[in-house]
Amino acid sequence: MGYEFIEGNEAIARAALRSGCDFFAGYPITPASSILQHMLELLPAAGGTAIQAEDEIASIGFCIGAAMAGRKAMTATSGPGVSLYSENIGLAIIGETPLVIVNVQRQGPATGSATKGAEGDIQFTRWGTSGGLPIIALSPATVEEAYVLTCAAFNFAERFRAPVFLLSSKEVSLTRERVDLGALELPARVERARAAADREYVPHAFAEAREVPAFADFGGEHIARYTTSTHDQRAFLTSDPTTIQRMIDHYEAKISGAEQELTLLKRDFQEGAEDLCVSYGVTSRSVAAAVREARGRGRKVSSLVLQTLWPVPETALRAACAGVRRVIVPELNMGQYRREIERLAPPGVQVTGVNKMDTTLISPREILEKGGLL
Amino acid sequence: MSEAKAGSYLSTETVPLPYCPGCGHTVIVSAIDKALQQIKPDPRKTVIVTDIGCIGLADRNFTTSAFHGLHGRSITYACGLKLARPELTVITLMGDGACGIGGTHLLNAARRNIGISLIVANNFNYGMTGGQHSVTTPSASFTATTPFGNVERPLDLCATAIAAGAPWVYRATAYDKDLPDALARAIRQPGFAMIDIWELCVAYYSPRNDFKKADLLGLLNGQTMRFGQLADDPRAEYSERCRQAYQAAGGALPPRREIEVRHAHRLERQLGVVLAGRAGQKIRSAAALFAQAAIASGLHATQKDDYSITVMTGHSTSEVILGKERIDFTGIDVPDHVVLIAPEGVKQMRARLATLPETSTVYADQALELPATRARVHRLPLAEAAQKTGKTSLGVLALACLLEHQGMFPRAALEGTLAEFLKPELAAASAQAVAAGAALARTIAAS
Numbered sequence: 001m002g003y004e005f006i007e008g009n010e011a012i013a014r015a016a017l018r019s020g021c022d023f024f025a026g027y028p029i030t031p032a033s034s035i036l037q038h039m040l041e042l043l044p045a046a047g048g049t050a051i052q053a054e055d056e057i058a059s060i061g062f063c064i065g066a067a068m069a070g071r072k073a074m075t076a077t078s079g080p081g082v083s084l085y086s087e088n089i090g091l092a093i094i095g096e097t098p099l100v101i102v103n104v105q106r107q108g109p110a111t112g113s114a115t116k117g118a119e120g121d122i123q124f125t126r127w128g129t130s131g132g133l134p135i136i137a138l139s140p141a142t143v144e145e146a147y148v149l150t151c152a153a154f155n156f157a158e159r160f161r162a163p164v165f166l167l168s169s170k171e172v173s174l175t176r177e178r179v180d181l182g183a184l185e186l187p188a189r190v191e192r193a194r195a196a197a198d199r200e201y202v203p204h205a206f207a208e209a210r211e212v213p214a215f216a217d218f219g220g221e222h223i224a225r226y227t228t229s230t231h232d233q234r235a236f237l238t239s240d241p242t243t244i245q246r247m248i249d250h251y252e253a254k255i256s257g258a259e260q261e262l263t264l265l266k267r268d269f270q271e272g273a274e275d276l277c278v279s280y281g282v283t284s285r286s287v288a289a290a291v292r293e294a295r296g297r298g299r300k301v302s303s304l305v306l307q308t309l310w311p312v313p314e315t316a317l318r319a320a321c322a323g324v325r326r327v328i329v330p331e332l333n334m335g336q337y338r339r340e341i342e343r344l345a346p347p348g349v350q351v352t353g354v355n356k357m358d359t360t361l362i363s364p365r366e367i368l369e370k371g372g373l374l
Numbered sequence: 375m376s377e378a379k380a381g382s383y384l385s386t387e388t389v390p391l392p393y394c395p396g397c398g399h400t401v402i403v404s405a406i407d408k409a410l411q412q413i414k415p416d417p418r419k420t421v422i423v424t425d426i427g428c429i430g431l432a433d434r435n436f437t438t439s440a441f442h443g444l445h446g447r448s449i450t451y452a453c454g455l456k457l458a459r460p461e462l463t464v465i466t467l468m469g470d471g472a473c474g475i476g477g478t479h480l481l482n483a484a485r486r487n488i489g490i491s492l493i494v495a496n497n498f499n500y501g502m503t504g505g506q507h508s509v510t511t512p513s514a515s516f517t518a519t520t521p522f523g524n525v526e527r528p529l530d531l532c533a534t535a536i537a538a539g540a541p542w543v544y545r546a547t548a549y550d551k552d553l554p555d556a557l558a559r560a561i562r563q564p565g566f567a568m569i570d571i572w573e574l575c576v577a578y579y580s581p582r583n584d585f586k587k588a589d590l591l592g593l594l595n596g597q598t599m600r601f602g603q604l605a606d607d608p609r610a611e612y613s614e615r616c617r618q619a620y621q622a623a624g625g626a627l628p629p630r631r632e633i634e635v636r637h638a639h640r641l642e643r644q645l646g647v648v649l650a651g652r653a654g655q656k657i658r659s660a661a662a663l664f665a666q667a668a669i670a671s672g673l674h675a676t677q678k679d680d681y682s683i684t685v686m687t688g689h690s691t692s693e694v695i696l697g698k699e700r701i702d703f704t705g706i707d708v709p710d711h712v713v714l715i716a717p718e719g720v721k722q723m724r725a726r727l728a729t730l731p732e733t734s735t736v737y738a739d740q741a742l743e744l745p746a747t748r749a750r751v752h753r754l755p756l757a758e759a760a761q762k763t764g765k766t767s768l769g770v771l772a773l774a775c776l777l778e779h780q781g782m783f784p785r786a787a788l789e790g791t792l793a794e795f796l797k798p799e800l801a802a803a804s805a806q807a808v809a810a811g812a813a814l815a816r817t818i819a820a821s
């Protein structure tokens with residue numbers, strides 16, 4: 001048996017390598033720095049490239065350039081760095097660039113507490129660039145999940161030609177745990193669909209809005225084009241409203257229309273439960289302990305743990321909320337994802353938040369007490 | 375694929391060149407085309423990288439691959455493309471405005487010597503947004519944002535690039551006869567090459583300052599700037615240097631530490647252990663070795679550390695949870711065992727010590743001052759014992775004492791972990807520390 005005792009950041013780096021990641025650029029920031037260090041150590045041996053950039057803007061810029069030249073790219077930072085990524089995230093969305101962005105969340109706003117945990121970047125991830133187009137975001141709760149979901153993030157990035165967030169936190173990334181990586185069930189590796197070499201290449205070709213365009217590497221068999229400006233399918237600047245709307249519909253439908261395929265979650269439902277806990281990230285571990293305890297005391301409680309946060313797994317959430325009296329949403333922020341539950345829960349279902357942002361974890365006891373499960 | 379007509383790398387088939395009549399950009403774009411015609415690179419292996427500004431519209435007219443990015447960030451994409459595919463010819467076109475907002479990328483690409491060429495179309499103001507002043511606007515001249523004359527000093531882009539380590543730097547005007555040759559040389563450089571081309575913005579800068587072609591040379595008067603080749607000092611390109619450094623280091627990776635279950639634990643319920651001391655006591659590695667020994671005994675384990683940002687001073691604490699089952703909540707509400715080996719650790723744990731229940735146990739060095747607590751306290755000569763085994767073994771010694779006293783897993787598991795994971799010289803000292811810690815535990819049992 002091959003147990004190891006490793007932190008989440010090491011799991012993320014090793015999962016990236018296993019997924020075929022061959023380009024990494026990052027800028028030091030607690031609590032994400034050890035991903036940069038691991039990648040600098042691991043990538044050259046695998047024939048890849050890792051570089052510490054001059055700032056976060058350069059980190060993601062390098063990654064976008066490399067990804068468009070055909071590399072599988074990843075960058076990692078924390079909330080302050082994501083702020084600096086913001087404009088380039090929009091570029092990666094409209095340029096349809098496969099890219100994995102790790103946000104190891106820490107207590108904010110601003111510099112906040114560099115070494116303390118929080119999960120306060122949930123809505124920021126969704127709305128973190130101008131224009132408001134959808135994004136994919138996955139959130140691990142354990143070191144093993146950090147490994148599995150990093151693999152899933154690379155797959156989604158390739159499959160949808162899109163930037164994908166891995167929303168880790170200090171609590172997952174810097175906590176060491178016993179893992180058995182060899183025993184994990186991993187998704188089969190996905191590679192981006194490449195454009196045929198013998199036909200004219202159209203960088204954003206689609207017939208149906210939901211279609212994901214085939215990709216041609218810069219420096220490959222085709223003349224490739226890429227632009228930050230409003231463009232048509234050939235990546236030429238356009239001011240034609242019909243064309244512009246068609247492109248926007250495409251970016252929107254490509255992600256929002258793939259909700260089923262993008263939904264990753266864990267259900268622990270109990271027949272006849274009146275209470276449902278919806279959680280994600282490290283807080284879902286406290287929920288697991290709280291639910292066990294509540295059931296031990298004879299309460300009937302269900303739990304839904306979301307690994308995919310964006311796009312919102314609406315179908316699964318609606319189904320889970322139907323039939324319960326109350327939904328409890330514990331979060332290490334002041335109630336960001338609760339907004340999504342509130343809009344999805346059927347009328348009459350009460351939605352209760354258990355929230356704090358004091359840099360400590362929400363304990364199972366707090367969920368039992370503040371969630372009314374005692 | 376649109377083929378270049380008669381060898382030209384420019385096309386106006388999709389869009390015409392967008393520049394105002396008389397704009398220097400048209401001259402520069404045509405000179406780049408002539409340079410490319412000299413070099414004849416495969417257009418698919420050539421990327422024109424641009425960003426925002428009038429010059430950034432030029433990529434649409436090249437028949438090569440083209441990448442148009444965020445304002446001032448073209449160098450970052452160019453570097454990404456070049457690092458990913460070193461065989462590419464990557465040509466970056468920027469305005470003087472972009473050199474301001476993206477100045478750090480210019481400095482760092484030059485310093486690293488990444489093999490891209492940077493062509494600066496320098497017309498001393500922002501044309502696209504209405505003629506505002508830029509980092510290169512000459513002193514005393516008029517722009518939309520210097521209504522009383524520019525009070526700032528212009529940045530000497532070439533001197534800046536040279537100071538940053540750019541191996542190849544050249545300054546020209548757009549109207550130099552030999553500009554295509556100079557551009558061709560810049561593009562052919564294996565390392566970072568910058569060419570600063572002075573030119574006219576006929577819509578804004580020229581009329582506001584009555585500025586004509588002949589005045590470009592006059593700008594040098596009173597300044598230290600020069601035209602022509604300003605640096606030509608090639609050195610190994612970045613990717614090449616990376617390869618060399620990696621090979622020279624032998625490419626050895628630290629070994630993975632796989633843990634085999636060789637022992638049987640005696641744990642009944644989940645336990646929370648806190649080891650608290652000060653920086654430099656190897657708290658974190660002692661806690662990790664303890665946790666790994668627990669894993670070698672078939673247990674689950676988690677570890678969280680807390681220490682000051684300036685790592686060599688202040689407290690250092692590690693929280694380890696051991697469990698028979700998977701560990702959900704990774705926090706420790708109430709520690710079962712607290713091991714204290716320095717005053718900094720005591721200070722950090724003060725509030726928690728005050729609320730510990732009778733069921734918790736504290737193992738503390740006998741020299742430490744402790745706050746009142748209901749927990750059972752064992753004061754032991756831990757530091758004194760560690761004097762014989764080495765100061766950095768104190769953490770291991772104290773945890774060995776805890777282990778021997780509580781017996782949650784066999785001492786042999788800890789001994790085996792130390793022997794397997796530590797360097798031989800450290801392993802020997804640590805083995806002695808384990809023996810010494812266990813001996814202290816037996817004094818508790820005896821008393």
Ligand code: SF4
Pocket residue numbers: 392393394396397398399428497501502574575576577578
């Ligand atoms: S505004 Fe100035 S820089 Fe822009 S095209 Fe016109 S003359 Fe050229």
